[in-house]
Amino acid sequence: MDKFNIDEVYYSMFLEETQEQIEKIEQDLLLLENGQGDKETINDIFRMAHSIKGASATMGFEDMERLSHSLENLLSKIRDMKININVDIINTFFKGIDKLKYIHSCLSKGEDYVLDINELIEEINSLTENSTKTIKNEIELNGNGMEDEENNCKDIENLDIELSDYENELCEDIDLRFNIYKIVIIMNEDTVMKSVKAFLIVNNLLGIGDVISTDPLNFEKICDEDFKNPFKIVIATEKSYEEIYKNINSISEIKRIFIKKVRKSKKQGSTPKNVKIISSKDNFKRKDISTIRIDVNKIDKLLNLVGEFIIHKENLIQIGDELKRKYKTDPLVKKLVSILPNINYIGTELQETVMSARMLPLDSVFNRFPRMVRxxxxxxxxxxxxxxxxxxxxxxxxxxxxxxxxxxxxxxxxxxxxxxxxxxxxxxxxxxxxxxxxxxxxxxxxxxxxxxxxxxxxxxxxxxxxxxxxxxxxxxxxxxxxxxxxxxxxxxxxxxxxxxxxxxxxxxxxxxxxxxxxxxxxxxxxxxxxxxxxxxxxxxxxLTLAIIQALLIKEGNYIFAIPISSIIETIRVKENEIKEKIHRIGDLEVFDWRNQAITVISIAKYFEIEEEMENKKLFVIVVGHSEKRFAFIVNRLLGEQEIVIKSMGAFIGKDKLLGNIKGISGVSILGDGTFAHIVDIASIIRG
Incomplete structure (x- = not known):
């Protein structure tokens, strides 16, 4: 693989965009395989393959360009209805996607790779060349061919290809400019979710005309066992037999298609009335999402600044409360106190906005699994x-x-x-x-x-x-x-x-x-x-590990913070209940909680903090870690507060400034400038 001196910004953008496109192609292929895709899905895959080809050619990555170009050619045949999607084509596409993912992974890591894509390209080209079928030969005709539309698709076998009385009534007010066709579709016997296939067929036909009726009528609600085969549709359109056929045949698992023109277009008439539209194409338009790409380091820096703002905001609120107690009548103090709620509101909104910028939808993780399960x-x-x-x-x-x-x-x-x-x-x-x-x-x-x-x-x-x-x-x-x-x-x-x-x-x-x-x-x-x-x-x-809600506790001269997300319950235990609720089983101290004995961990003993007086009461904080429950024993609760986590990872460990510190995952600066040590529940329980 050749190496290029490529501008770092463009290279990073290429890798990011290509990764998104490869992942989206994989998701759309799964939709097609499950019969949930449509023409727009195929168009999306084609556009993304085309983009990958162009971008990789611009960057000089020849293997990626050649492979995406072969996939694009195959997609072009599928899009033009010259190839029907089947298991072999889907599997070959997945092979191509796996190769693209491998190349992308090596490029991301700056690694060389050894990969022969010639065999796969030959396989793709073989599908492109040998699977092409003539549409004309697939349509069921009554002897004369596409050219003789009048004799095309008359009554065949025992199929009812004429309009019923009900269908005739529906067609009476249809604009005379339109041809009216009766379509009979037979699906494969083993087709799963026939109602979904019928929905896709009707949805496709809405792009070329008005669907007047279907039989069965409420096909969306019918289970496979009760679904009638064949599926019948009456449509008003200006399109030809061949265009209708292409439109329907783009859906997989269709065995035979019969089309009969039951009324020719005549002259311009009145606007159609009483036409039953099964669904509208507008319902299936994809939402446009406006986004910009921002370096994640900028988001993290902004979050740190917001964290500092929150600390100073809390400090300012405490100062305001003290000034109010001392100088109630001072006009400047009154003014300060009046604007503090606004500062608090702005700080909260700013924090939530920045936090939302750090948030990502879980689809970036979830979308990895359909292919794996398949x-x-x-x-x-x-x-x-x-x-x-x-x-x-x-x-x-x-x-x-x-x-x-x-x-x-x-x-x-x-x-x-x-x-x-x-x-x-x-x-x-x-x-x-x-x-x-x-x-x-x-x-x-x-x-x-x-x-x-x-x-x-x-x-x-x-x-x-x-x-x-x-x-x-x-x-x-x-x-x-x-x-x-x-x-x-x-x-x-x-x-x-x-x-x-x-x-x-x-x-x-x-x-x-x-x-x-x-x-x-x-x-x-x-x-x-x-x-x-x-x-x-x-x-x-x-939701986040950066700014959290925590319960503040005090042991001796130290303040600790326990994340609220880990707390199941807080219980006050009076002096006469301590011996009853907290006792020993062998070498293990346990707390009786909801008819089960859970292990007790004393925060003061764990951190070797000397207790100032004999306890008259205790607080038990029941926490959950993974699937287990534990009881933290503390002497004093200070209340809940939102805190900003400051990592100490760079200073903790062997031969580092603070040495080995157990049980602390980070610190937070409180409004009065004091430190709160954030309890690392996982390490305490393991220790």
Whole structure:
């Protein structure tokens, strides 16, 4: 690969734009394969392939240019209806996309690569040259061919190709300028979601005329078992037979098409009345989004400045309160106090705006998985509907980057272990096509991500056997645990109940990574499972890790901050309740919380802070980390406050300024200039 001295700005822009285009092509290919795409989808893929070809040619990347050019040629044939999309074409396209992704990855890292694309280009060119079909030969004719439109597509076999009385009534007021056609479409017997195919056909026809009626009428609501085959349409249009055929035949899984002109155009008449329009093309126009590209470092710098502003704003509010108490009647003090609410409002709005600029929709992560599920399902011979919901949900950029691995492990396990084979599902009287749902939503200041499947669920008995086999607990201990507590053992390193190891999963590596990564993000992960019904993983994450709401506590002369997102409950324990609620089981100190004993961690003891007096009361803060619950014991609560996190990563560690500090993830400067140490819940629990 040749290297070029390319301006860094243009090179960076090329890589960014090309990555977006490659990812979008992959998503659109999946839509086409699932029968959800349309002509506009094909046009979008064509435009993006063309853009990649032009940009890579400009930058001098010959392999990327040649490959995208071959894909563009194939798309051109598909767009012109000279090639029908099939499995071979989709698979070849995915091979091309994988090669483009590999080249892009090497360019991004500044690495050389060795890649022979000639064989793939030959395969693409072969499809382009050999798959071309003449439209005329595909249309079902009654002997005469396209030239004789009068005799074209008359009654064939037992098909009803004439207008019904109801259809005749609908056609009475149609403008005489338009031809009226009756169309009969036969789909393949094994077509899945026939109503979706019918919708795509009607949607396409709306681009060339008015759809007067369909049979069945409410086809969108009919399930496959009850859907009539053939599907009949009456359309008013100025277009020819061939154009109507091309329009319909762009949809996959259509077996035969019959078209008959039931009324010729005559002369200009009145405006159509009583025409039933099934749907409108306007409903399917894509929204234009106005965006500009900004260096992420500028956003981070702006966020730091906003953080400093928040600190000084809090300080200013405290000074205003003190001046008001001392000089109530002073006119300047009154003026200061009157403008403080405005400053507070502006600060809040500024913070929210900058934070939103750091937010990214989860689709940048979620869109990676349809292709992965497709490949895994093919490899394991399983039929899976992969459904994504809420991918527009936004979360902090720093969190998004850490989500890929946990979600990948959970989804791979769902495909490999959770979902049964088609034969197993038939034996259990389940639908052969399984379902995995990946969803996201906002809940207050958190984002909740769920991965749910309708597979075989988690076997509690298999987990118990594995726990005993790995000496993680005794049988007597397991009898005292609930099913929910037993399920938590799946997060132990090396834990797997798979009966055989596959190249997809089963080696016991994965869910411990999920637990660790989610814990680092101050998140919680829960599992709900029902045998033969399925399993659901629930991940709860904070919206952002930069500016957070925290509970301030005081131990001795030190102030600590615990993120609100990790707190489940705060309980005040009086002197006479301390011995009753907090006691020891062996070497472990525990707190009785909602009929379960959870481990106690004293903040004062952990940080070796000398207590000034004997406690008359304590506060218990129940926190969640990953799937576990712990009780932090503290002496004094100061209240909730929004704080700006300042990382100490550059100063903590061996041979660094502050040395090894355990249990602290960062600091925050409060309004009065004092420091609050942000508690690192994950490291305290691990320690």
């Amino acid at each position: 490949n895994l399902a093919q490899k394991s011979n399983k039929d899976i509907d992969f459904i994504i919901e809420g991918k527009e949900t936004e979360i902090d950029r720093g969190i998004i980057e850490e989500l890929v691995d946990p979600l990948t492990h959970i989804i791979r396990n769902a495909v490999d272990h959770g979902i049964e084979t088609k034969e197993e599902r038939r034996r259990k009287n389940k639908e052969e096509r399984a379902r995995i749902i990946l969803s996201a939503r906002h809940e207050e200041n958190n984002v909740v991500i769920e991965i749910e499947d309708n597979g075989k669920g988690i076997s509690i008995e298999d987990i118990k056997k594995k726990i005993i086999e790995k000496n993680l607990a005794e049988e007597e201990e397991l009898q005292a645990l609930s099913e929910k507590e037993i399920i938590q053992y799946i997060f132990e390193p090396g834990f797997s109940t798979a009966k055989e190891i596959t190249d997809i999963s089963g080696r016991g590596v994965g869910l411990d990574v999920v637990k660790e990564n989610i814990g680092k993000l101050s998140g919680i992960v829960e599992v709900k499972s029902q045998k033969e019904k399925g399993t659901k993983f629930i991940i709860k994450l904070p």
